[in-house]
Amino acid sequence: xxxxxxxxxxxxxxxxxxxxxxxxxxxxxxxxxxxxxxxxxxxxxxxxxxxxxxxxxxxxxxxxxxxxxxxxxxxxxxxxxxxxxxxxxxxxxxxxxxxxxxxxxxxxxxxxxxxxxxxxxxxxxxxxxxxxxxxxxxxxxxxxxxxxxxxxxxxxxxxxxxxxxxxxxxxxxxxxxxxxxxxxxxxxxxxxxxxxxxxxxxxxxxxxxxxxxxxxxxxxxxxxxxxxxxxxxxxxxxxxxxxxxxxxxxxxxxxxxxxxxxxxxxxxxxxxxxxxxxxxxxxxxxxxxxxxxxxxxxxxxxxxxxxxxxxxxxxxxxxxxxxxxxxxxxxxxxxxxxxxxxxxxxxxxxxxxxxxxxxxxxxxxxxxxxxxxxxxxxxxxxxxxxxxxxxxxxxxxxxxxxxxxxxxxxxxxxxxxxxxxxxxxxxxxxxxxxxxxxxxxxxxxxxxxxxxxxxxxxxxxxxxxxxxxxxxxxxx
RNA sequence: GCGCCUCUAGCUCAAUUUGGCAGAGCAUCGGACUCUUAAUCCGCAGGUUCGGGGUUCAAGUCCCCGGAGGCGCACCA
Numbered sequence: 018x019x020x021x022x023x024x025x026x027x028x029x030x031x032x033x034x035x036x037x038x039x040x041x042x043x044x045x046x047x048x049x050x051x052x053x054x055x056x057x058x059x060x061x062x063x064x065x066x067x068x069x070x071x072x073x074x075x076x077x078x079x080x081x082x083x084x085x086x087x088x089x090x091x092x093x094x095x096x097x098x099x100x101x102x103x104x105x106x107x108x109x110x111x112x113x114x115x116x117x118x119x120x121x122x123x124x125x126x127x128x129x130x131x132x133x134x135x136x137x138x139x140x141x142x143x144x145x146x147x148x149x150x151x152x153x154x155x156x157x158x159x160x161x162x163x164x165x166x167x168x169x170x171x172x173x174x175x176x177x178x179x180x181x182x183x184x185x186x187x188x189x190x191x192x193x194x195x196x197x198x199x200x201x202x203x204x205x206x207x208x209x210x211x212x213x214x215x216x217x218x219x220x221x222x223x224x225x226x227x228x229x230x231x232x233x234x235x236x237x238x239x240x241x242x243x244x245x246x247x248x249x250x251x252x253x254x255x256x257x258x259x260x261x262x263x264x265x266x267x268x269x270x271x272x273x274x275x276x277x278x279x280x281x282x283x284x285x286x287x288x289x290x291x292x293x294x295x296x297x298x299x300x301x302x303x304x305x306x307x308x309x310x311x312x313x314x315x316x317x318x319x320x321x322x323x324x325x326x327x328x329x330x331x332x333x334x335x336x337x338x339x340x341x342x343x344x345x346x347x348x349x350x351x352x353x354x355x356x357x358x359x360x361x362x363x364x365x366x367x368x369x370x371x372x373x374x375x376x377x378x379x380x381x382x383x384x385x386x387x388x389x390x391x392x393x394x395x396x397x398x399x400x401x402x403x404x405x406x407x408x409x410x411x412x413x414x415x416x417x418x419x420x421x422x423x424x425x426x427x428x429x430x431x432x433x434x435x436x437x438x439x440x441x442x443x444x445x446x447x448x449x450x451x452x453x454x455x456x457x458x459x460x461x462x463x464x465x466x467x468x469x470x471x472x473x474x475x476x477x478x479x480x481x482x483x484x485x486x487x488x489x490x491x492x493x
Numbered sequence: 494g495c496g497c498c499u500c501u502a503g504c505u506c507a508a509u510u511u512g513g514c515a516g517a518g519c520a521u522c523g524g525a526c527u528c529u530u531a532a533u534c535c536g537c538a539g540g541u542u543c544g545g546g547g548u549u550c551a552a553g554u555c556c557c558c559g560g561a562g563g564c565g566c567a568c569c570a
Binding site: 462 | 504
């Protein structure tokens, strides 16, 4: 039997405190004061300052950092201690003291190597900035750059707080299939995979929407799911092929109810995370304090273009206008799609928000219920913050016949080459025939919410392992 | 997919508008140092300047081809 080469590394280490706890408990210690309190800490040696017969190491753990103070006379394996590399994991034990300069420290008596960092970790002051390393070797980025850790920590907090708040409101968290026989619930190109035993193609889900509403049919009056969805589209600072979505459905409610829910959810998260609703995103202030501005899509289009376009505006007029904006409309686009395009081209990016944009054309909303006052529109709203769509919600379409004709319209487009269009989902229509009560539903991109609340310009910074082009052999 | 920009030591970056011996800080390695905070000081070592071709007496620098990445546009959340 070969000997375990890491036999000098212990299998466990019993630490008695963390960096943050030490600072909490011993902040009023005077400089040069030595306590009799003994503690064990563990973490990574980030800086080593060796000075002859004494040495200092800055130890970093997930809570923060604390200094280790070693003396040749009293510290075990002192010589080895002074030769620690940046990044080595160690456990150290000793009394809690403050140095002459007033730095809280563990006066190390005994310590043990927990893992060696064999590979270099970059500039100790500037960390790592090369995106190749930052994203491809995320473990290096995470410990070289404290901010990267903080962002992922915030992501975790945002998602768990969201979950907690929804549960408090009586929502039940559920899980629905990731593998769909029909990719539905959103307008997007899916990833295709194959099931061997059934010999059938399956699609990675582009949205959990249809299954969640089937659960409402089944009697779950308030459900939500926080999970990954997959869309086979380009990669950009705001798009990752897999991203995390929150979807929730509430029976007996309409889209007006969800506007209030959104305001409350997002502003509460901001207060929890940042202590304020007045946040800074990329140098500009956004005030998330409710109520948010509410305006219809048509109002906003008029505001930014000066033209009172509606779904009743002749197709030729809007086509002409879009051409002037530099967009070539496709032949199948009706007035609703054209209006939506004008909004997205001329309007959305300029809305700093938060703005609740409401009442969309029925043509671009195949799953939303018709507006109670205008049959050409649907009761749908999007939340726009910092020029980006953060959430999309509507009063759900509950009528199976209307749903079928909407699906058929989509299927026609799909047949004409629009790969993002839906196809007819008979199982879903069947479910609606069992009766979906009045229901409101919402989808929110959690990654974008994290970007907003952590002031990050790129979605890659809020995802631990973002999708990257495979590394080519040429660079290896 | 199209446009703009970037690539130099392990890391972070220099290398004059107008080509002239490829450098610094940190990290590594050797040494000094009993209160440091990116410790300091002395010393050693460290390079296919992304790859290939061209112009030139001379190319990191100029030109062409290719590669990798970033940003913007487009689709979406």
